[in-house]
Amino acid sequence: MTTADFEELLARQCAPTFIGLKAASLVAFQKARFDDFDAQLADYEPCFACHGISVVRLLDEEDRVLVLFYRADALDAVLRRRGAKMLLRRYGYRPSDSLSAMLGRLRQRVQSFAGAGADFPHEIGLFLGYPPHDVRGFIEHKGRGFLCCGLWKVYADADASMALFKRYAECTARFCTRLANGVPMAELLEAV
Numbered sequence: 001m002t003t004a005d006f007e008e009l010l011a012r013q014c015a016p017t018f019i020g021l022k023a024a025s026l027v028a029f030q031k032a033r034f035d036d037f038d039a040q041l042a043d044y045e046p047c048f049a050c051h052g053i054s055v056v057r058l059l060d061e062e063d064r065v066l067v068l069f070y071r072a073d074a075l076d077a078v079l080r081r082r083g084a085k086m087l088l089r090r091y092g093y094r095p096s097d098s099l100s101a102m103l104g105r106l107r108q109r110v111q112s113f114a115g116a117g118a119d120f121p122h123e124i125g126l127f128l129g130y131p132p133h134d135v136r137g138f139i140e141h142k143g144r145g146f147l148c149c150g151l152w153k154v155y156a157d158a159d160a161s162m163a164l165f166k167r168y169a170e171c172t173a174r175f176c177t178r179l180a181n182g183v184p185m186a187e188l189l190e191a192v
Contacts, residue, residue: 001033006040007185008176014069015175016168018053018189023078023129024070031063041067044185051189056103058110066110068127072099075127083132091123103127125152134161 001009009027016022031037045055052071059066076099078084085095093105109121125135130152137146137155146153150165178188 001035001040003040006034007179010044010069010185011176011179011188012172015172017069017071018051019171019175020071020074021167021171023074024068024127026058026124026128027067027069029065029067031065037065047186047189053189056107058107059114061114068103068106070127075099078129079126081132083136084126087126087132087136088123091121093123128152131157131161133157 013027014025017025056068113120122139133156147158148154154161
């Protein structure tokens with residue numbers, strides 16, 4: 001995968017997070033598509049860091065990597081919402097946990113799922129900024145009975161979610177267009 005392909009993948013998956021519209025984005029990478037995935041990601045991390053974007057590997061296996069790109073203050077605020085805190089408690093997160101501790105717990109749960117066939121940690125939706133009522137609805141209804149579907153399955157307030165899906169899509173389209181027109185990734189991040 002070339003640098004341009006890597007940037008295009010990041011833009012398609014993370015544009016709302018990169019511009020500050022969303023707290024976090026999750027990207028699954030197939031290592032075989034890269035000459036050296038670790039080096040390629042490492043090359044971008046200083047640029048991300050100086051623009052307030054943190055990177056954590058939730059899963060790092062021989063053939064794939066699951067990476068969360070996030071804005072720490074925004075993600076912490078999302079996870080401190082009342083509905084999110086209540087749901088997170090069910091899965092072993094404590095209200096007093098730091099963001100780092102919550103990310104550590106999420107990493108542990110993702111790795112348990114991948115390694116031992118445990119239940120998928122659907123609370124990951126909270127980390128991605130999905131409304132707590134939709135994450136709870138997905139878990140309780142086992143992914144069925146939703147009102148509509150976009151970036152996630154919606155169980156309440158469909159109009160608000162559809163409007164948000166539209167904002168994310170427009171943001172992604174603008175970001176990808178500018179990147180395709182030669183604007184460097186670092187400059188796109190600076191425009192935040």
